[in-house]
Amino acid sequence: MTPDLMEQGSERLQHKKEVDENKGSSGGRNAGYSRIHEPGALDLAHGRILYLEEVSVSFDGFRAINKLSLDIAPGELRCIIGPNGAGKTTMMDIITGKTRPDAGQVFFGSTIDLLRHSEAEIAGLGIGRKFQKPTVFEALTVFENLELALKSPRGVASALWHRLSGVQRDRLGEVLTLIQLSDQWQRPAGLLSHGQKQWLEIGMLLMQEPKLLLLDEPVAGMTDQETERTAELFLSLKGKHSLIVVEHDMSFIARISEIVTVLCEGAVLAQGTLAQVQADERVIEVYLGR
Numbered sequence: 001m002t003p004d005l006m007e008q009g010s011e012r013l014q015h016k017k018e019v020d021e022n023k024g025s026s027g028g029r030n031a032g033y034s035r036i037h038e039p040g041a042l043d044l045a046h047g048r049i050l051y052l053e054e055v056s057v058s059f060d061g062f063r064a065i066n067k068l069s070l071d072i073a074p075g076e077l078r079c080i081i082g083p084n085g086a087g088k089t090t091m092m093d094i095i096t097g098k099t100r101p102d103a104g105q106v107f108f109g110s111t112i113d114l115l116r117h118s119e120a121e122i123a124g125l126g127i128g129r130k131f132q133k134p135t136v137f138e139a140l141t142v143f144e145n146l147e148l149a150l151k152s153p154r155g156v157a158s159a160l161w162h163r164l165s166g167v168q169r170d171r172l173g174e175v176l177t178l179i180q181l182s183d184q185w186q187r188p189a190g191l192l193s194h195g196q197k198q199w200l201e202i203g204m205l206l207m208q209e210p211k212l213l214l215l216d217e218p219v220a221g222m223t224d225q226e227t228e229r230t231a232e233l234f235l236s237l238k239g240k241h242s243l244i245v246v247e248h249d250m251s252f253i254a255r256i257s258e259i260v261t262v263l264c265e266g267a268v269l270a271q272g273t274l275a276q277v278q279a280d281e282r283v284i285e286v287y288l289g290r
């Protein structure tokens with residue numbers, strides 16, 4: 001876990017301690033209300049940034065997600081693999097509010113019930129999603145793309161470097177460095193390579209300082225060198241952000257993974273290190289042995 005998330009966690013623990021102390025002196029009801037007064041706060045005290053419990057969804061009678069349970073720790077980089085149709089995209093659709101499950105629970109931290117929020121609200125809560133195809137504004141420069149992604153609403157006329165606040169300028173510079181596009185900031189995005197466009201889109205998500213990032217097949221179509229750079233990027237994001245990466249590229253998974261979850265028929269088939277899941281007969285049968 002990174003200092004950022006650890007700090008949040010320790011703040012929450014301190015808060016919990018205060019609440020518990022209150023409980024002792026003035027009764028549990030006040031303590032309970034103090035949580036209700038913080039509807040948007042991300043409570044990491046239980047060591048989970050995201051959890052899905054027994055989630056199911058059917059499309060026309062076909063169960064795409066079947067009692068799926070999953071826990072993601074703060075700062076974790078989780079890889080999700082599985083055969084086509086396993087439900088990986090549908091799982092991400094559920095987390096981001098695009099698809100509503102028929103049953104189950106989806107919580108962000110311990111207290112934010114994502115099923116009570118719209119897709120836009122979930123993005124605003126700090127869950128960013130990157131779809132497989134890059135969707136950057138090709139006619140705009142790298143800089144303008146990142147600037148557009150800033151949280152605060154800004155008029156088109158004020159889209160100049162010097163008008164950005166110091167904090168925003170620092171963040172933009174930091175993100176440009178992270179995505180290795182510092183020397184490309186004036187280039188129209190349309191002239192970037194496929195890999196660079198993917199990094200720019202990840203950079204646009206990072207401008208919004210997401211707590212959790214969902215990345216769908218981020219290295220599909222990349223060269224080996226771009227794939228390696230993407231691995232370095234994800235490893236550098238880990239800890240500061242939590243990441244869920246869906247990928248079929250096993251060498252990429254080998255490079256970045258700690259825990260790998262194998263989805264099959266809408267549920268977790270196996271979970272562990274890559275070596276552990278690769279040795280699992282069931283995983284070999286449905287996925288790796290293809």
Ligand SMILES: Nc1ncnc2c1ncn2[C@@H]1O[C@H](COP(=O)(O)OP(=O)(O)OP(=O)(O)O)[C@@H](O)[C@H]1O
Pocket residue numbers: 059060064082083084085086087088089090091
């Ligand atoms: N809106 C929908 N309506 C009907 N069926 C759907 C819908 N969305 C997904 N499905 C079905 O649900 C199953 C899971 O699909 P999903 O796209 O989540 O799998 P996936 O693991 O992401 O596959 P891939 O690796 O090919 O992207 C598939 O059989 C798919 O056809």
